[in-house]
Structures are given as structure tokens and as C-alpha cells.
Amino acid sequence: MRNNIKIERARHNLTQADLAEKIGVSRQSINAIEKGKYVPSTVLALKMARLFKMSVEDLFTLEIDD
């Protein structure tokens, strides 16, 4: 699964720490999710999408191997 978190963070001028705080996770979790180290829970995905005013589908996209 890939994601556009880094791009949306840039659009909204947020650091990883900012985003982490806004959705209630640690900065390292944001970093790991952003880098594709692991798949976030649906709650996190929904919160991020809501924050960025976009759909979960536009923020996260399935890949062939998912």
C-alpha cells in the first residue's frame, strides 16, 4: 500500500510531529506509516483523510501485492 501523507503534509505545512499530535499518535508512527513501514489502522486513516479534507482512497491506495 502506498500513501500521499508526505505530500499532504507539505501542502498543509505540517511537520511529522504536528501531524502526529493532531491525530494522536507518536511522531515515529507517522514516520513509519509515511515510509510504508507499516499499515495504519482504519481509525488513523480516517482521521488523516479528514484532516486533509480528502478521501481515504485518495490518501492511501492499494497495490497489486496487497
Add this chain to the structure above:
Amino acid sequence: MRNNIKIERARHNLTQADLAEKIGVSRQSINAIEKGKYVPSTVLALKMARLFKMSVEDLFTLEIDD
């Protein structure tokens, strides 16, 4: 977080076992997710939404305590 999995399953005439097989998880996982026992990963949410031809946001909705 609440979800409309049970309803969508009914609309599509799928048993929990059917759905489980289609998205590649155990039947018990579907049962647990459906009953709100735990929050699925974003990959599962995306797969279910895609199967039901709807958005993740329409299938899963955040609640006040999330």
C-alpha cells in the same frame, strides 16, 4: 468506530465466510470487525470498500470517542 459491513453483506448476499474469503481474512476476523470488537487495518478497509463499491468513509465512520 462504527461500520455498515453487515448491511452491505446483506445487500451483496454474502455470508461472513464469503466476505472473509474474498478479502483474505478469517471468518472470525470478519465477525469481530463487524461487531466492533476491533478496528481493521487500512488495507482491509480499502478492500472491503472496493468490494462493495463504496468509499471507506461510507463503510466505516469515526465516532466521538475515536
Add this chain to the structure above:
DNA sequence: ACAAAAAGTAAATAAAACTTTACATAATGT
């Protein structure tokens, strides 16, 4: 160039997701 802020990473741990097996209960069809 320098300092400060941001991002990357890693190890140890905790918490939650998911599996498997197994059995109980409820619903459905004949």
C-alpha cells in the same frame, strides 16, 4: 558556517489485530 528544527532510524516494549481450533447458539430450508 552555524544553530536549530525536522526527519530518519533502531531497539525494547506494549497493545492491538488476526489466526486457528473448537464449540455453542441462532437462523433457514425442506
Add this chain to the structure above:
DNA sequence: ACATTATGTAAAGTTTTATTTACTTTTTGT
């Protein structure tokens, strides 16, 4: 009523997500 299918649930175990602390590297501003 009976058999079959579907759902609910539970315990034990594995895997993955997420946290904390701490340190390194990269980026940004002055």
C-alpha cells in the same frame, strides 16, 4: 422437527501496529 448453514464467542498463540527513549543525519533559516 430435523438437518444444514450461518453467526457468535472464547482461549491460546502469532504477527503487526504503535509507543518510548535515544541517537544520527538531513534540512532550513540566519
